[in-house]
Amino acid sequence: MFLLNHTTDNSLIFQKMRETFQHRQKLVNDPGRSVDILSSFPRFLDTKGLVDQDFTLLFDDDTSSRLLQKWDLFFKPHVIKEAKRLTSTPELRHLVQSAESSPGSDLDEATTYDQEMASLLLLLHLLPPPLRGLKSPKISACDAVERLVVFHKSCCSLEEHLCNQQGRQPYLLAVGRQKSKIESFYITMDKRLIPCKANHSLGACDELFKAHFVFNLSYDVALVNFYTFLQTTVYNIDVGKMKESPRVNDLRARLLNQPVALSLVSKKL
Template sequence: MKEYEDTGSLCDSSRRQMVNILAAHMTETEGRIPQRLTKEKYALGVITLFPYLKDPFSKKGYEHFYDGQSGTGFIAWRLKTIQRKTKLRPLSSSSPKADGGPTVARNISQDQLQDEACEEAISLMTHTNDRETIFQKMQETFQYRQRLIHNPATSAKVLSVFPRLLDTKGLVLQDFSLLVGSETSARLLERWPSFKPKLIKEGAALVQTPLLQGLLLSAREEQVEPSADDLQGWDSDMSTLLLLLHILSPQAAGRKRSHKISASQAIDNLVVFHKSCQSLDEHLNEDERRQPYLLASGTSKRAINNFYIAMDKKLIPCQGNTSLAAFDELFKVHFVFSLSYDESLCSFFTFLQTTVYNIDVGTTKESPKVKELRAKLMNNV
């Protein structure tokens, strides 16, 4: 209680301790499988006693502690741990399928070319260098392109059919705006100044490592000693994004937790620095990543000349010349090409999708950590 009164929040260890106490009390009074209503009452009690822990985007506000519909949340996780330790076979449960995220097919109301007119537009784009014409024809063929993308038999050839995506900056941004609207498209860049200091504050509360300390210094734009092979050289915005990745560290996949990687390892799935004097083709030939990532090419991490989105051993040039604008395009590529998030970055991207861009709120599956962080930030803690 004193920690909450002093800070308006609970650190991870205090939250875990509270959940452990609640779970122990439930199992003591109702046995190893407490009733759903009991778990919901306890979760409601938490946000009633600690109102700043309430998630403003959730229907009831306490789903990150217990979500009766999906059977997830901090309380549910603790109870499942207790059940496993009893050596009894747990009851199986099925979670409702999430219907939100980058792979959802969406419709637009724009006038679109059909059949022969569409084929003519595609041919024209291939043979013209007029930027205005390319953007117009890409807009008019958007629906056809989306059909290719959402068809497993044709999705791999989209960049071959529309090669201007590989040499014309800004086309990804246009497609994303057609998908979700220009207002939604602008939200990260508009809201970043208010989110950034809160993320730095959360990053400072983590258990500090040399990497985290360097990221915090860079995020705060404080003096950092030059280093040849670490991440301390990134600019303030990129360092803050990497802090967010540590705050929402990768979750293990499956019960055996054999695929869990650290946040520092997951960084390579998000952004890679490439010295401008080295060959981009060699980098792509050696690259084995399956999901898109940001490739920053320059003389140093603070002197980036060009940003690219690397995908399927190809490079899509970013229109943005800052790390934040380039990252904005990386996020949007997932929606434009209907690509799922990298497993190690799922919580990271989902938080930005629902909390910052406000896309598919309520229909996207979110981890309790995502909901907890949102509750902290949105309640001005």
């Protein structure tokens, strides 16, 4: 462990993290242990790509690559199509416009996320937070957005953001001068930052999803429908075993009832 925590050789870090993978999984899956996994394995905090490696070791290369391979080609256009059927709101129109925009489009770059993030946020609007009973406050899809991704201006202090953070499930911290031009992404977890290997929205969301499995974390209650759809419909994990809401079932049925599009996807993948 001393060598793992002190070496500056990236290839050696990845090798040692592979060798300690089974031990790490025992720690995060043992309900009787209260282990701060980021303190035990601090290389997650300074080495990009370790979350992706652990997820691939948990599953396989095919499962690990599904979101990046299938989103733009198949899921994104159908998510946009379904989102246009929702009751129109200024926020929804803004996201659709951004998701359909081409690079260099005349959009407000300071307040508009790029195509990839906009399309993912449209999925969140299609699968809003579930109702939690009469005594729990209702959370809208717009409110849930900041449980998935928070924009942070690159000129502002990251430490100050972490100090003000409330205890919550992991989310993306998107750092840049404006929303449309994010310079770096972090997974924010336990008031610490795990740097994302990806410097684009879809790749960062891919790593955020994977972190839940790597660290054995439950989904944020407001994002459970969103993450469940990604898990069962995009990554094909625990299909038929994972409890799904009627909204998730219905959206999957509508999206996958696209025989022509699916045949095109299978030929290209």
